Amino acid sequence: MSGHGDPEPHAGAAEHGRSGTRGGTGRRAVVIVASTSAAAGRSVDGTGPVIRDWLVERGFTCAEPVVVADGAPVGEALRAAIEAGQEVVVTTGGTGVSPSDTTPEQTAPLLDVQLPGIVEELRRRGTTHTPTALLTRGCAGFAGAAFVVNLPGSPGGVRDGLAVLDPVLDHLLEQRAGGTRH
Template identity: 60%
Template sequence: YEDTTGPLIIDFLRELGFTVDAPVVVPDGEPVGAAITAAVEGGARVVLTTGGTGLTPTDRTPEVTRALLEAEIPGIAEAIRAYGVAQGVPTAVLSRGLAGVVGSCVVVNLPGSRGGVKDGLAVLRPVLVHAAEQVVGSDH
């Protein structure tokens, strides 16, 4: 299927000064965990996933992400949901996306819709660089 959110995320990360590879598109479930692990092992400072955060039986991204997290950053995930609700999207509360740290990498699960991704990026814009710096021991 066509990846409509990857290009948004790539542009966003580049605007913040991150060096970004092409988006990696994988099926939900264990392939997401494998892709996160590969990115972290490859030196990624930030990994943003999209989709697989809802309530359907195939939505497994939070479960595979949780298994990898060394520390959660609950405020990010909570803020993304709250932002969506504030934008008039009551179903944003149904997202089970997580945020946390794997190694020296900040990992955030974003919703799969373009609107959900845009909301998530709006929340991340003022904090993501600082979070990535803190994870490697630099505060500013």
């Protein structure tokens, strides 16, 4: 994985963003990295900064990724983000089948509305690159007004996940907020 020293976003990137439903004002997002080794300082996460930069380019205010150990700390970070009023919460890591991969189990109980099609499409796209994409077990949906999605911890899984989200994210948020655009 690449280094964690991501550059500062371009001035004004968070304010200008894409022509979304809210024009970038008040749009808040957080990235949670589920990695026991990165949380302990034994490895460097390369996926969180990629997701953060993607969100900033789309007009979200997004601090540096929150890095936590796998398991219960992921659930704690998710609850904190939702309670803080984040509009989008993206996790990376912990979606595989190893015993410590429990991000989906930490996420699912928090969701009021499940969006399985997002993860289905992520797996479908991923299998064009590697058959192991079938092993991702992430969740996507809404916890109140917050859109929450679990992406794999691999650069390829993140690339595929962001490609899936790109054409639908603004519409999802608008629809959840009561918008009527079709």
